[in-house]
Amino acid sequence: MYAQLSTWIIDGTLQPEEPLRDLEIAERLGVSRTPVREALRRLEDEGLVQTALNRWTRVAPLQVQQAAELYPVVEALEILALQLAAPNLTPADLTELQTFNQQLHQAIQNADAGAAVEADTAFHEVWISRSGNQTLQHTLQGLKRKMRRIERAYFDAASAGHASVDEHGAIMTALAADDLAQAIAALSINWQGSFTRLQQRDEP
Template structure:
């Protein structure tokens, strides 16, 4: 299994670091769909024992990023566009719920953070920097999830959005997209400043549905990751 060269991990950080690295490699496509994962190879590459690797693989299996056939193989789960479409719908509903819970508190510093994230997105789009654009978009959406103060909601949303990032990176690579999101974000901030919570929620729904439409259009164009 080809994996990037990486320094050995401190033992105290092994469990979380092994999980985070494997997840990032799967989401980013370094480990593509169908790639067989051998715990002893991964352990040797990362300089850890097989125990944290096995724990990480079980955790990733629970999250749907890895699949296992008992005593046969463990591999990166294939991409399923039908499941991806379901994920977009779930994330939309949960983010709208978070926005509704957070709306009365989205003032002052929270609004400033939204504006800063959107400014970062605009700069990244202008510079054709896909990685920064993705980070800025994530930062924008994270503001109302944090402001909602609902830990269970945040814990449920986190893995779902990781799966969506994997799908988008697989089908769109590192191509910079997001001009439409930029305008929707600006309109959302304006709505929140004006206390128009329903308008902000409608724009958020539009934002997520536009992402799904983009995926469907890409699939129709014959994408084959």
């Protein structure tokens, strides 16, 4: 129950600020209201659901403040992952990076925000998975799960997505040249640029 509802919120099936009625959800899923209420309470604890006592329950709105907290943490952890992974990266890994970035470009061309998020996540996952640090991988996985709704909104803007494709290209160029310092600098530019563009998108 929790897994299904959280997936619907994260992938956009349930939109930000959409009302959540436990009876309707229970009927939709063919369960009683009790597990639905328990799942909603858990999602509220995670910040994905908001409740006004005896008034309404809804999907939490997207907030730039949440991104402001998440992005620098993920950036720092990804830099660590890249530092750990760099000695282990192979030509096959670099080819994978290129493939995922091409997929990102195509998803943006197709205005497919969901596919863009998947391709972007896969691109960054190459060095995260090669870091060899399971604690780091698990921590980033949890943080990035929280970011998925934000990322979908980000990739709805084609100009922002194209900027990420270009920034990924700079990361790949540095890695191909075996220039870790430049790759880290390019990765920082990618994360900081993404947040800046997200802020601009949110402005009235």
